Amino acid sequence: MKYNENNKPIICMQTQSTCYNSGQRHTIKGILFHSTGCNNPNIKRYVQPSDDDPNREYLLQLLGVNTNHNDWNHIYHEAGLNAWIGKLADGTVATVQAMPYEFKPWGCGKGSRGSCNNGWIQFEICEDNLASPDYFNAVYAESVEFAAYLCKMYNLDPMGTVDYQGVKVPVITCHNDAAKLGLGCNHSDINHWFPKYGKNMDTVRADIKALLGVATDTTIKPVEPVVEPSNKPTTPISDATSDELYRVRKSWNDAKSQIGAFKVLDNAIKACKEDYSVFDSKGNVVYTNKPQTSQEEVESKVWNELLRVYKNEFGVAGIMGNLYAESGIRPNNMQNTYERKLGFSDESYTDAVDNGLYGNFVNDAVGYGLAQWTFWSRKEGLLNLCKSKGVSISDLSAQILFLVREINANSTVRNCIVSATSVEEASDCFLTKFERPADQSENAKVKRRQFSFTYYNKFKSENSGSTSEESQSAESVDEKSKNKIVLNNVACYATSSDKSPYSYKSGEYFLWGSEVINGKVRITTKEEFIGVNGKVTCWINKEDAK
Numbered sequence: 001m002k003y004n005e006n007n008k009p010i011i012c013m014q015t016q017s018t019c020y021n022s023g024q025r026h027t028i029k030g031i032l033f034h035s036t037g038c039n040n041p042n043i044k045r046y047v048q049p050s051d052d053d054p055n056r057e058y059l060l061q062l063l064g065v066n067t068n069h070n071d072w073n074h075i076y077h078e079a080g081l082n083a084w085i086g087k088l089a090d091g092t093v094a095t096v097q098a099m100p101y102e103f104k105p106w107g108c109g110k111g112s113r114g115s116c117n118n119g120w121i122q123f124e125i126c127e128d129n130l131a132s133p134d135y136f137n138a139v140y141a142e143s144v145e146f147a148a149y150l151c152k153m154y155n156l157d158p159m160g161t162v163d164y165q166g167v168k169v170p171v172i173t174c175h176n177d178a179a180k181l182g183l184g185c186n187h188s189d190i191n192h193w194f195p196k197y198g199k200n201m202d203t204v205r206a207d208i209k210a211l212l213g214v215a216t217d218t219t220i221k222p223v224e225p226v227v228e229p230s231n232k233p234t235t236p237i238s239d240a241t242s243d244e245l246y247r248v249r250k251s252w253n254d255a256k257s258q259i260g261a262f263k264v265l266d267n268a269i270k271a272c273k274e275d276y277s278v279f280d281s282k283g284n285v286v287y288t289n290k291p292q293t294s295q296e297e298v299e300s301k302v303w304n305e306l307l308r309v310y311k312n313e314f315g316v317a318g319i320m321g322n323l324y325a326e327s328g329i330r331p332n333n334m335q336n337t338y339e340r341k342l343g344f345s346d347e348s349y350t351d352a353v354d355n356g357l358y359g360n361f362v363n364d365a366v367g368y369g370l371a372q373w374t375f376w377s378r379k380e381g382l383l384n385l386c387k388s389k390g391v392s393i394s395d396l397s398a399q400i401l402f403l404v405r406e407i408n409a410n411s412t413v414r415n416c417i418v419s420a421t422s423v424e425e426a427s428d429c430f431l432t433k434f435e436r437p438a439d440q441s442e443n444a445k446v447k448r449r450q451f452s453f454t455y456y457n458k459f460k461s462e463n464s465g466s467t468s469e470e471s472q473s474a475e476s477v478d479e480k481s482k483n484k485i486v487l488n489n490v491a492c493y494a495t496s497s498d499k500s501p502y503s504y505k506s507g508e509y510f511l512w513g514s515e516v517i518n519g520k521v522r523i524t525t526k527e528e529f530i531g532v533n534g535k536v537t538c539w540i541n542k543e544d545a546k
């Protein structure tokens with residue numbers, strides 16, 4: 001075992017993040033693996049020391065500096081993990097603890113049965129482009145070492161299961177497996193990556209068990225990559241003597257699209273082109289070759305397309321925060337409460353509408369797609385647009401186009417998206433003038449503003465924001481020191497509109513900027529952070545800024 005009481009992972013607590021400050025604790029039941037879903041193996045992208053971390057300089061050297069300030073150690077980040085695995089500044093692979101393990105993570109989201117966020121310690125493995133066996137072997141070995149260390153500390157059985165929310169959940173699991181049990185939102189990590197290199201959650205459990213079984217140092221044996229498509233089914237391939245015939249078609253009813261019929265399932269799968277499926281002789285789908293679009297790609301496409309139309313980053317962020325609240329920005333998302341009622345999943349509902357097997361799409365009042373379109377005339381409009389383009393109702397481009405048409409047809413909404421001068425303004429406007437959900441409370445507004453902020457910070461261009469480097473001219477330096485304030489147990493808010501503080505601050509701070517929103521101003525810890533995006537400590541009441 002690599003880690004023990006005397007050799008702990010690197011500690012860099014993310015005390016400035018919303019999750020860290022939520023005060024939520026959990027009773028530890030297991031460990032859940034994530035991987036990030038985007039190509040950036042460096043831990044510094046996500047983890048940076050807090051402004052007041054006593055080891056700040058050391059940690060910055062060790063992790064490297066995120067010059068984009070888009071790390072997750074900020075009040076507007078909704079997600080929070082207990083640890084991260086990836087590359088340090090010198091390129092070595094390591095684990096960094098980001099929150100105490102008893103702190104409840106905001107990692108895997110919610111499914112129909114609940115969430116593994118209550119009980120499973122969670123960490124993210126930073127993904128590279130998924131093509132390097134060396135990097136995979138290094139992070140795989142590190143993740144198994146780290147999980148074994150946690151198992152020992154919390155007396156967890158790596159091969160065990162826990163009865164939770166009516167299902168048996170493995171002590172050691174991953175985001176994708178939790179989602180399949182209805183205990184997380186629909187993500188594919190880590191099952192889209194580990195199997196490329198012959199690994200999966202079963203090998204993870206066995207390797208943890210092996211580590212726990214031996215007291216002395218052991219290392220995980222690296223593996224050669226397996227050359228197989230990653231989305232192959234894991235069920236055993238049937239033998240050649242079977243009477244079953246596997247047909248490859250676009251859809252079962254579309255016999256003309258058939259590419260071939262095969263006795264051996266493996267051969268049918270090999271022949272299955274993108275957007276085609278393999279059907280057994282009864283017409284059941286055995287395998288589908290759907291091009292995999294990552295959530296990251298979906299979100300950047302939505303951002304880029306909307307920005308092209310509205311040319312205002314505040315406005316686009318406000319739209320996206322609301323879309324996130326509605327659908328998680330997943331174009332095939334069907335309103336969750338109807339999934340069980342109608343006996344459909346997001347995928348099967350979409351397929352049934354596309355294939356014409358389900359004819360009630362327009363009138364069933366089930367929210368669907370990016371904006372969770374529900375009213376019959378809007379669903380009809382979406383359906384007609386997709387039909388006219390010959391694409392699925394879940395087609396992302398078609399849904400973006402439909403959304404833009406709807407926004408443009410409503411001049412109030414369009415105007416506030418184009419002319420918004422803050423993320424809050426755009427987010428509130430889109431909520432109350434466009435989405436108009438039943439819940440338009442202050443709480444709902446705050447929640448959506450936070451989502452909108454997350455997108456703003458994720459996608460905004462480098463030069464946006466009111467104070468770029470150049471605009472800080474030499475003569476304004478004197479101005480800066482006037483921004484110094486001394487606080488004495490002053491209420492500190494996560495957003496300008498929060499009613500209750502998340503902590504209280506005393507000591508020397510600086511006004512981050514002069515803008516007053518909802519009677520509050522932003523503060524920061526150092527003079528050089530004034531006006532720097534991502535360096536806001538919190539909001540305080542304007543009267544307290546003396």
Ligand SMILES: [Zn+2]
Nearest residue numbers: 034175187189
């Ligand atoms: Zn995940």
